Amino acid sequence: xxxxxxxxxxxxxxxxxxxxxxxxxxxxxxxxxxxxxxxxxxxxxxxxxxxxxxxxxxxxxxxxxxxxxxxxxxxxxxxxxxxxxxxxxxxxxxxxxxxxxxxxxxxxxxxxxxxxxxxxxxxxxxxxxxxxxxxxxxxxxxxxxxxxxxxxxxxxxxxxxxxxxxxxxxxxxxxxxxxxxxxxxxxxxxxxxxxxxxxxxxxxxxxxxxxxxxxxxxxxxxxxxxxxxxxxxxxxxxxxxxxxxxxxxxxxxxxxxxxxxxxxxxxxxxxxxxxxxxxxxxxxxxxxxxxxxxxxxxxxxxxxxxxxxxxxxxxxxxxxxxxxxxxxxxxxxxxxx
Amino acid sequence: xxxxxxxxxxxxxxxxxxxxxxxxxxxxxxxxxxxxxxxxxxxxxxxxxxxxxxxxxxxxxxxxxxxxxxxxxxxxxxxxxxxxxxxxxxxxxxxxxxxxxxxxxxxxxxxxxxxxxxxxxxxxxxxxxxxxxxxxxxxxxxxxxxxxxxxxxxxxxxxxxxxxxxxxxxxxxxxxxxxxxxxxxxxxxxxxxxxxxxxxxxxxxxxxxxxxxxxxxxxxxxxxxxxxxxxxxxxxxxxxxxxxxxxxxxxxxxxxxx
Numbered sequence: 082x083x084x085x086x087x088x089x090x091x092x093x094x095x096x097x098x099x100x101x102x103x104x105x106x107x108x109x110x111x112x113x114x115x116x117x118x119x120x121x122x123x124x125x126x127x128x129x130x131x132x133x134x135x136x137x138x139x140x141x142x143x144x145x146x147x148x149x150x151x152x153x154x155x156x157x158x159x160x161x162x163x164x165x166x167x168x169x170x171x172x173x174x175x176x177x178x179x180x181x182x183x184x185x186x187x188x189x190x191x192x193x194x195x196x197x198x199x200x201x202x203x204x205x206x207x208x209x210x211x212x213x214x215x216x217x218x219x220x221x222x223x224x225x226x227x228x229x230x231x232x233x234x235x236x237x238x239x240x241x242x243x244x245x246x247x248x249x250x251x252x253x254x255x256x257x258x259x260x261x262x263x264x265x266x267x268x269x270x271x272x273x274x275x276x277x278x279x280x281x282x283x284x285x286x287x288x289x290x291x292x293x294x295x296x297x298x299x300x301x302x303x304x305x306x307x308x309x310x311x312x313x314x315x316x317x318x319x320x321x322x323x324x325x326x327x328x329x330x331x332x333x334x335x336x337x338x339x340x341x342x343x344x345x346x347x348x349x350x351x352x353x354x355x356x357x358x359x360x361x362x363x364x365x366x367x368x369x370x371x372x373x374x375x376x377x378x379x380x381x382x383x384x385x386x387x388x389x390x391x392x393x394x395x396x397x398x399x400x401x402x403x404x405x406x407x408x409x410x411x412x413x414x415x416x417x418x
Numbered sequence: 419x420x421x422x423x424x425x426x427x428x429x430x431x432x433x434x435x436x437x438x439x440x441x442x443x444x445x446x447x448x449x450x451x452x453x454x455x456x457x458x459x460x461x462x463x464x465x466x467x468x469x470x471x472x473x474x475x476x477x478x479x480x481x482x483x484x485x486x487x488x489x490x491x492x493x494x495x496x497x498x499x500x501x502x503x504x505x506x507x508x509x510x511x512x513x514x515x516x517x518x519x520x521x522x523x524x525x526x527x528x529x530x531x532x533x534x535x536x537x538x539x540x541x542x543x544x545x546x547x548x549x550x551x552x553x554x555x556x557x558x559x560x561x562x563x564x565x566x567x568x569x570x571x572x573x574x575x576x577x578x579x580x581x582x583x584x585x586x587x588x589x590x591x592x593x594x595x596x597x598x599x600x601x602x603x604x605x606x607x608x609x610x611x612x613x614x615x616x617x618x619x620x621x622x623x624x625x626x627x628x629x630x631x632x633x634x635x636x637x638x639x640x641x642x643x644x645x646x647x648x649x650x651x652x653x654x655x656x657x658x659x660x661x662x663x664x665x666x667x668x669x670x671x672x673x674x675x676x
Contacts, residue, residue, distance in 0.1 A: 090519075091531040165509040229509075297528050301520055303510055308569070310472045311501035312576070313493035313524050358512045361531065 090359055097356040101369035105147070108373045112143045112380040117387050137274050144278055145270045146379040146393070147372035149338045150348075152285050154371020156327040157345025158352070158363050159292050162303035163323050164221075166229050168408060170345035171210075171331040174232070175239025177342070179213025180206040180328075180335035185247045185262050187336075189254040200280065200336070207332030213239050214324050227306075265339050267392040270379050277337060284333045288326045292364055295319055300360035341375070341394045343401020348374055350408065421445040421481075422580055422612045423469055423499075428478030430464055438464045439475070440636040446580075446629075449610040451602055453623045453644075456633035457657050462616045463504060465633065466582050469614065470501035483579075496524035500573030502566070504584040504616075511556040514568050518543055518553075521575030543574035546601060562589035570598065580612040587619050595619060599626050624648055624671040632656040648673060 114120040116139060124131040157170040164174075171177045183205035192201040217239055221232035247266065251259040272278065292299075298319045301309035310316050334341070351374075352366040375393070378400070382393040423446040430439040439461045446452050454462050467473045468480055471487055480487040482495060500521070508517075521543065522536040532540075544550045549567050557565060566589050573581055581602070587595040603626045605611040617623070623630060624644035632640040632647055633656075640652050647653075648671040653662040661676040 089531070089534075089537070094531065161510075167509060294528065297523065301523060304508055304512065304517060304520060305503065307467070307470075307472055307503040308501070308520075308572070310492075311470045311496060311499070311503075312520060313491075313496035315492060353510070357516075358510050359516060 090361070093356055093359070094362050094365075097352075097362050097366045098369070101366055101373065105369050105373040105376075108376045108380075109143055109147065112146070112376045113139060115380050115384050117384075141272045141275055141278060142270055142379070143376055144275075145272045145281075145338070146376045148278065148281055148285060149270060149334045149341060150344055150375025150378075151368040151372040152288070152330045152334045153341065153344040154348035154367040154374070155289060155292055155364055156330045158349035158360070158367040159295075159299055159323050159327055160345070161349055162299040162360050162363075163320065164227055164229075164232055165303060165305070166227070166232055167350070168229075168233055168346070168405070169236075170343070170349075171327070172240075172340065172342045172345065173405075174217050174236040175213045175243060176210045176217075176328065176331045177335055177340045178240040178243030179216075180210035180332045181266065181340050182243045182246045182250075183207070183209025183332070184265070184336045185250045188262050188265065189250045189258055191258065202336040203280075203284070203333050206336035207329050209243075210332040210335065211324070211328035213243065214328050218320075218324070267339060267394060269390075270338050270375075270393055272337075281333055281337060284329055288330045289368060291322060291326050295322060296361040296364045299323070299364070303358075303360055339394060342398045343405060344371055344375055344397055346408075347401050347404040350404070420448045422448040422483060423614065424481040425465065425468065425475075426479050426481065428465075428468065428475035428480065430461075430468060430473060430475045438636050439468070441478070442633070442636070442638050443478075444631055444638060444641075446612060446614050448579075448612050449606060450612060450628040451606050451626060452612075452614045452629045452631060453627045454614055454616045454631050454633065455618070455620065455623075455647075455656065456639070460633045461636040462633055463584050466501070466584050466614060466616055470499060470582050471495055472501075493524045496576060498578055499580045499582060500576040500578035501582045502569045502573050502584060502586055504588070505562075508557045508565070511558040513553070514544070514549070514555050514557055514560070514571075515540060515553045517557055517568055518571045518575050521572040524576060539577065540571075540575045543571040544568075546574055546605075547571050548597060563591060563594060566590060567594065567598075579610075580614070583613065583615045585616050585618065587617060587622065595622060602626075620648060620653075620673040621670065624666075625669050634658070644671065 125135055153171060160169045160174060161167055184202050187202040187205040217232065217235045220235040221228050251262050298314045301312050301314050302319060306316055348371045349363055349367045352363050352370055356362050356366055378396045379393045382391040382396050385391060425442055425444045427441050427443050428439055429437050429441055431437045442465065456462050464473060468475055471492060474488065482490055482498060518540040519532050519536060522532050522539060526532055541550060544553055547567050547570050549571055552564060557568060566586055570586060587598060590598065599622050602613050627644055630641060630644055630647040631638060639656050640647050648664055650662060650664055653664065654660050659675055663676060664671055664673050
């Protein structure tokens with residue numbers, strides 16, 4: 082029978098995890114090795130400068146790229162399922178834009194301090210992302226229907242408003258902070274030491290786990306809201322949780338790395354093409370491939386024109402933009418568009 | 419009489435609009451095929467969605483097996499009631515088997531994948547609607563009718579006592595409409611399946627269906643055996659169309675509007 086040709090879901094799950102973990106390990110090793118100064122294990126043991134360069138700069142940067150990439154990709158995969166729209170991602174829905182406004186405000190007002198250990202930039206970016214999310218969702222919902230055209234259009238408009246707001250904030254704030262905002266908008270994964278990474282992990286790991294716990298619900302929701310509800314999914318609760326979790330993921334990554342476009346769009350699609358549509362496979366696989374992808378993009382960004390560095394956001398957009406257009410071109414495959 | 423589904427004096431309105439369902443009381447007997455008929459916009463789909471637990475009435479109460487539907491955990495209700503929505507547009511190219519396997523989700527825990535037993539049940543459900551050959555096709559490549567058959571198979575994979583079908587035959591050709599009705603009748607006879615089917619295919623009702631509920635403007639206008647409801651006068655009232663004509667031929671009721 083034809084159906085037997087499809088391997089069981091659990092087999093595909095483990096196969097995808099194994100392959101992508103290997104890929105991630107390979108890219109991470111390459112990224113640790115490559116750079117203005119190639120990794121030299123002997124020097125690492127004897128030379129304190131080499132040690133500092135490696136442990137305070139290169140290793141944290143690779144980990145940061147992995148964290149940002151995985152978070153954006155897993156958020157993108159969840160959003161595509163929640164909105165039943167293959168073109169949804171934190172950037173196209175305006176969520177990154179909202180987060181950027183929050184973060185720009187925090188920088189402009191010089192709110193460098195922390196509230197009980199949490200940087201204000203995180204909180205503001207989360208607030209901005211959540212606000213954008215709710216706005217776009219509200220506009221695109223009509224009763225129990227999500228209008229795919231309205232969703233993307235609202236995302237575009239929210240993004241335009243957000244970039245205008247960031248520009249305005251830059252204009253009215255003083256020059257040094259405006260420069261800080263500009264540097265941050267371009268997006269960079271430069272990081273010194275592990276402080277920021279620990280602080281991010283406190284937020285990111287619970288978010289990932291919550292999304293994995295909702296993977297089955299998202300899998301059912303991706304096939305339609307009514308059928309998911311009739312199969313026992315609490316649709317309203319799932320929506321609220323995914324909204325909050327994705328806002329937090331996007332807020333934190335935007336606050337740290339700036340708006341890095343298209344990772345959330347192309348990584349889940351690559352995973353789908355490789356391992357199928359099941360969200361219980363797509364979510365964890367997107368996490369791994371997202372990390373691998375951004376680590377690779379960042380390695381290209383810092384080694385291509387060495388010693389000059391390209392903004393990693395430009396690399397992902399240059400790759401992701403054409404991928405987005407290709408998806409649009411193929412959209413007849415997706416009946417909901 | 420033993421009733422599986424009941425709506426008692428339910429009222430429903432969307433947001434702050436006018437009531438779509440107005441004080442309707444309906445009792446679906448266990449092990450019977452029931453049709454829900456009425457003109458467009460009369461509240462048929464709303465009533466069925468309330469039975470599926472997707473909408474909660476503002477007044478009155480829904481019952482499943484004698485218990486309040488609102489007090490039954492959703493996943494428990496999903497083991498008893500399968501629902502096939504009016505349209506099943508899919509945004510992603512899932513395979514047919516993947517879609518039908520989701521019918522097993524009320525039986526599998528959050529962190530488990532479906533096992534061989536579930537796969538077997540899903541394939542059986544596909545065979546029951548003569549769609550086993552579609553199993554590895556992508557749903558986005560199927561015709562509207564084929565998608566509807568897949569949605570019915572998913573509901574059957576839930577192994578429900580009761581099926582709620584919202585215009586299941588709308589996109590089906592002549593043969594598949596008849597096949598679907600025959601499958602439902604066979605499951606009623608062999609497994610005591612209960613079904614509530616929203617339909618505009620009035621000529622398919624008699625002689626297979628046991629009971630008809632007719633809605634008009636959000637109220638129950640008529641109910642009874644097919645031969646009693648499918649008459650000129652009742653249908654003229656239900657559809658607000660004086661030109662409706664019926665005639666019984668070879669044990670079936672033919673219906674048309676002049």
